[in-house]
Amino acid sequence: MTPTPVPTPTPASATGLPVDALDALLRSMADDEFVIGFSDSEWTGIAPILEEDIAMSSLSQDELGHAAALYGLLAELLGGDADADALAYDREPDQYRHARLLDHGRGDWAMTIARRYLYETADAVRLAALTGGSWAPLTGLVGKMVREERYHAMHIGAWLERLAAARGEPRDRLETALAAVAPDAATVFAALEGEADLVQAGILAAPMAELAERWQAAISPTLSRLGLRIPSSTAASASRGRTDHGEPFAWLWSEFTMVRRSDPGAAW
Template sequence: MQDQALFEYVLRLADDSLILGQRLGEWCGHGPILEEDIALTNISLDLIGQAISLYDLASELEGAGKNHDQLAYLRFENEYKNVLLVEQPNGDFAMTILRQFFFDAFRLPLYEALMQSPVAQLAAIAAKSVKETRYHLKHTSEWVIRMGDGTDESHERAQAAIDHLWRYTSELFFEDNIDEQLQERQLVPSLKGIQANWMETVKAVLSEATLTIPTNNWKFEGGRQGRHSEHMGYILADLQYMQRAYPNMEW
């Protein structure tokens, strides 16, 4: 392989999108109302579309002749490099929206920065995805504000979701030697700046929603190295079943 670090980096992006897209897809037919059911599955399809482009780039970088399906469906659990946040269960509607909001607030500034990357294909994927992500963040922000500043029950549920998910948010900004190497080569942005941007968005929206940021700093990490929570195996069982039962199937 020509560029192991860049391959790993793109794979991490792709796995975040794929696993979150798969999770959101579970809402299909179960949304709280028809309109939101369609909105959630639209976001899911956007994420899976982004994953396809990223896997195509990753497979090109890997140069092993694998297509995007093989990367998406035929790896083992410890070979997936997504953050733990995206594999957490949907829970109630508040949990799903807050998980999505934390992710969107991270992805938007990341894509904006990646549009400047000298890796042309990565910049092109970022430019295409940034519009989708801007809408996702708008939609989830609107919901966070309405739930937080809504009824007692919606406020309570939104706050419970924040309190539960907060421990998974710091991993979004996890950096190791792969990131450092690529940052030195000026191919990708530092996540420090992205984190400051994320915090600004989160503070602004949560304060308008009358919700509070948890004070505890308990953190979970491991996804970027392939160490996942107990939920990941079940997601992969659903995700990989068809491709393993009918190898090379397409539709």
């Protein structure tokens, strides 16, 4: 998705919007999409099959487009000097708020499929909880994202089934990857500061903990049918679910900020 201009929100102070909580929500979603988009774009040019290379690159471009739109919305909400690029790029690594699920490095193809499957299914539940919310600038954007994410779900679902159904190495690799990332899967639903205000304001349909339950219920039939373990709806690392990112993100951050850091303040 190309970044599209979003409707200008009414000044936050005038409407009694829960600005801090919205900041936390938009930042978490934007960082999620930015990090998974950047990570999976790394397959561009080296994916297992040319046709899949093109598909995976499109998916990561969609996620990056979503990130750009969400950062844009956040910039308008905050109303300061920071634009979408500054929000996306000009923070220290420990200031990013993406889910720890996305902190496992690219890994092999099975790892990419496992992580994407868990993230896409969680993101779908989160987007559903934002659909029809009371803050129009966000619901408009969510509507666009949902349309694209539907295709992502079909794509990743097909890969999960293929790898799970193939005996031997593909299934072994998938199980290994799931074992590595599943404990962090529910970090997508790590509690957000002030989330009760978002529920109160009718922006978010339910608290994150409840969304985690919905997500687990949504993926259980598929995983059971494929004989795969169902991940917990509470993350092992819940208290630091969106902080404390570790080595793979340190590498990613040093890469994506390299050019900008080389000449701070320059236009690119």
